[in-house]
Amino acid sequence: MIQTQSAEPRSALVTGASSGIGAATAHRLTTDGWQVFALARRAEKLEHLAEQEGIVPIVCDVTDREQVDEALAQVTAEGGIDTLINNAGGALGVDPVAQGRVDDWEWMFRTNVLGTLHVTQTFLPMLRAHGEGTVLNLTSTAGITAYEGGAGYCAAKSGQHALTSTLRLEEAEHNVRVIEVLPGLVQTEEFTAKRLRGDTAAADAVYQGVEKPLTAEDVAEVIAHAVNLPHHVNLDQIVMRPVAQAAQHKVIRTG
Ligand code: 8X3
Secondary structure, eight states, rough: OOOOSSSOEEEEEESTTTSHHHHHHHHHHTTTTTTTEEEEEOOHHHHHHTSSEEEEEEEEEETTTHHHHHHHHHHTTTTOSEEEOOOHHHHHHHOOOGOOHHHHHHHHIIIIIHHHHHHHHHHHHHHHHHHSOOOEEEEGGGOOOOTTTTTHHHHHHHHHHHHHHHHHHHGGTTTTTEEEEEEESSOOOOOHHHHHHTTTHHHHHTTTSSSOOHHHHHHHHHHHHHHHSSTOOOOOEEEOOOOTTEETEEEEEOO
């Protein structure tokens, strides 16, 4: 049996930590004894995390390099990290390419791709200096499979997927492992509602009849497993879906 990583205290930065997979990951890691710096854009959404021991909330928009630099200063002052979890991102719109809104595409590229770039570039020197650094990027099955109405999101996640694969090749010589988690259908309070511009009825329909979509906690469990493994074990790419979603186009619905 593989032993999990040593008892040495671990410390992670989690972006997009105010809700969904980010918040669940922050909670999950603290239960394993990690210190977690929880980054999010919205201060009021971070308040509930501040109450949990082991979590240091930091207000930061990952698309703003100056704010990311300020986050680095705070994390440095408070002991640093060995693990970076790039979770911030999201989807906007389900339009076909013919009608896709350029603003939506730009937002998706800024948050998913450039946000990951800003935070990764900023924290890489710290991760290299640690000697056993880890970067975990939360992408999506949309990054490896196209589907109708998904072009903007698929393109952004595909870009983040390519960034992640490249980073793994480049950072191995610095002993920084690079993990990619690619979830399929995950039901969270915000992801689909935001994508569908607040149309909660349409958002509910996405999950209708799917008995058990993945939850944020399911994904957090997998992330925790991957980063708790001994550092020489690199789970390169973890594709995870609910059993009811055999493929992007094949979702089993009951009722
Ligand atoms: C979300 C997965 O299937 O909505 O990252 O594109 S999907």
